[in-house]
Amino acid sequence: MKYRSTRGQIEGQSFESVVLEGLAADGGLYIPEQLPALPLDWQSAWSKLTFAELATELISLFVGDDISHSDVAVLVAKSYSTFNTADVTPLVSLDPSTNTHILELFHGPTFAFKDVALQFLGNLFEFFLERRNAHSPGHKITVVGATSGDTGSAAIYGLRGKKNVSVFILHPKGRVSPIQEAQMTTVLDDNVHNVSVTGTFDDCQDIVKQLFGRPAFKKEHSLGAINSINWARILAQITYYFYAYFALVRQGIKDPKPVFVVPSGNFGDILAGFYARSLGLPVGKLVIATNANDILDRFLKSGRYEKNSEQGVLATPSPAMDILVSSNFERFLWYLARDYEVPASVTNHEQREAQAGEIIAQWMDKLKSEGSFAVSPQALEAARQIFWSSNCNDAQTYDTIAKYYAREPSAYLLDPHTAVGVYVAETLRSEINRLSDSDMHTICLSTAHPAKFSEAVLKAVNENGHHLDFQSILPPPFVGLLEKPRRCFECDNSVDAVADYIVKVAAGDE
Numbered sequence: 326m327k328y329r330s331t332r333g334q335i336e337g338q339s340f341e342s343v344v345l346e347g348l349a350a351d352g353g354l355y356i357p358e359q360l361p362a363l364p365l366d367w368q369s370a371w372s373k374l375t376f377a378e379l380a381t382e383l384i385s386l387f388v389g390d391d392i393s394h395s396d397v398a399v400l401v402a403k404s405y406s407t408f409n410t411a412d413v414t415p416l417v418s419l420d421p422s423t424n425t426h427i428l429e430l431f432h433g434p435t436f437a438f439k440d441v442a443l444q445f446l447g448n449l450f451e452f453f454l455e456r457r458n459a460h461s462p463g464h465k466i467t468v469v470g471a472t473s474g475d476t477g478s479a480a481i482y483g484l485r486g487k488k489n490v491s492v493f494i495l496h497p498k499g500r501v502s503p504i505q506e507a508q509m510t511t512v513l514d515d516n517v518h519n520v521s522v523t524g525t526f527d528d529c530q531d532i533v534k535q536l537f538g539r540p541a542f543k544k545e546h547s548l549g550a551i552n553s554i555n556w557a558r559i560l561a562q563i564t565y566y567f568y569a570y571f572a573l574v575r576q577g578i579k580d581p582k583p584v585f586v587v588p589s590g591n592f593g594d595i596l597a598g599f600y601a602r603s604l605g606l607p608v609g610k611l612v613i614a615t616n617a618n619d620i621l622d623r624f625l626k627s628g629r630y631e632k633n634s635e636q637g638v639l640a641t642p643s644p645a646m647d648i649l650v651s652s653n654f655e656r657f658l659w660y661l662a663r664d665y666e667v668p669a670s671v672t673n674h675e676q677r678e679a680q681a682g683e684i685i686a687q688w689m690d691k692l693k694s695e696g697s698f699a700v701s702p703q704a705l706e707a708a709r710q711i712f713w714s715s716n717c718n719d720a721q722t723y724d725t726i727a728k729y730y731a732r733e734p735s736a737y738l739l740d741p742h743t744a745v746g747v748y749v750a751e752t753l754r755s756e757i758n759r760l761s762d763s764d765m766h767t768i769c770l771s772t773a774h775p776a777k778f779s780e781a782v783l784k785a786v787n788e789n790g791h792h793l794d795f796q797s798i799l800p801p802p803f804v805g806l807l808e809k810p811r812r813c814f815e816c817d818n819s820v821d822a823v824a825d826y827i828v829k830v831a832a833g834d835e
């Protein structure tokens with residue numbers, strides 16, 4: 326199995342180098358050169374597998390010869406042993422009258438869906454570095470990332486205690502939720518370094534970008550990234566689409582073809598659904614649910630991918646989806662370009678792939694210089710065959726949380742991100758039902774535990790006459806978290822100050 330960059334300049338990369346590198350050197354994102362084929366009997370052979378066994382089969386298809394099947398099994402078992410339920414991602418019923426289900430992706434150590442990928446990525450880093458060091462010592466990686474909350478804590482929990490890995494996570498001082506700040510800074514492992522920057526999230530991101538832009542520094546410290554552009558994260562997320570499908574089968578539903586509704590920001594979560602579908606999983610539609618930061622929804626309506634440059638990023642009650650552009654969308658665009666933008670007269674497969682890379686590079690240049698680009702009507706039509714979309718504003722988010730909490734006798738407390746998806750599923754209900762004569766099943770992906778975003782959740786519920794308190798929604802590991810000892814380095818809003826700190830830590834002076 327080899328990987329290519331979406332921008333066409335790099336191909337033939339191994340899984341290992343793609344994972345350790347993250348972003349391709351031409352600025353593109355890595356995708357598999359060919360999609361693997363599922364075993365012909367996957368529907369019967371895989372139907373009774375545990376989550377970890379299913380993950381092992383799916384991931385093994387994409388690693389090529391880089392990791393043996395038995396080593397994948399060990400890595401995967403380790404990654405999902407940290408989840409608090411044997412099912413890892415349980416499917417629960419939300420509304421039997423409309424066949425709507427919730428796929429709970431928040432049972433990992435930080436209670437957000439990013440754990441599914443980052444628990445695995447941490448073990449992968451460790452595995453590859455140890456193997457390299459067995460041949461020639463000195464391989465290490467310094468992960469540097471910026472966070473407004475969710476990614477940082479999931480990264481810290483994925484990388485804590487890993488050999489040859491150190492992690493520096495920058496967050497804007499006083500601008501992440503108290504629970505998220507506590508989650509990050511109470512991790513006291515020697516290899517975990519929280520940096521609280523006196524600035525905004527954008528300042529933090531800028532500092533990280535500048536550090537990666539210093540070639541000598543980057544090389545000296547073997548800087549690595551863990552943001553959602555890392556292919557291994559997408560790969561790990563494919564599992565739960567299959568697992569949800571088999572959960573329906575186990576409920577006695579014959580030949581399900583579910584609609585998946587995914588609260589989306591950077592398009593990483595739903596992209597895994599696209600790959601699951603491309604591998605052959607029966608999928609009715611993949612529904613992109615956005616908040617007010619709706620670039621994806623606008624794209625599917627108009628065919629134009631356009632930054633909302635004037636307003637910038639809008640702050641919403643679902644902050645993990647507050648983005649200006651969706652970084653992983655480039656991967657899907659590559660397939661659109663190959664199949665619908667390259668002229669039909671080009672019949673050679675390799676030429677079509679090469680030209681797709683050129684088209685992506687042009688589109689991304691245009692996005693940067695002009696703020697937008699448009700795809701052809703055929704490409705848009707093809708995208709709409711796979712994806713639907715709709716959005717949900719702040720008031721609708723709060724209302725949806727309140728409505729499902731007030732429901733008797735089966736109250737369900739939605740986090741604000743999941744609420745965006747559930748609202749969109751309701752909006753599209755009649756279209757979804759029209760997809761098939763038989764019962765359609767809708768699976769809303771739940772991306773966070775409500776306690777992670779307690780402020781929005783309590784506001785939604787208590788303004789509607791309930792008296793829910795913070796303590797009562799906390800899962801056990803959150804109880805007492807705010808009082809635990811913390812370690813965090815406070816730092817000026819300057820790239821030099823952060824670089825100095827990294828140098829000092831690496832030298833053992835901090």
Ligand SMILES: *Cc1c(COP(=O)(O)O)cnc(C)c1O
Nearest residue numbers: 589590591592593594645772773
């Ligand atoms: C990251 C995140 C999302 C968005 O996922 P993408 O892969 O960026 O589309 C949604 N909800 C929560 C809680 C998240 O942490």
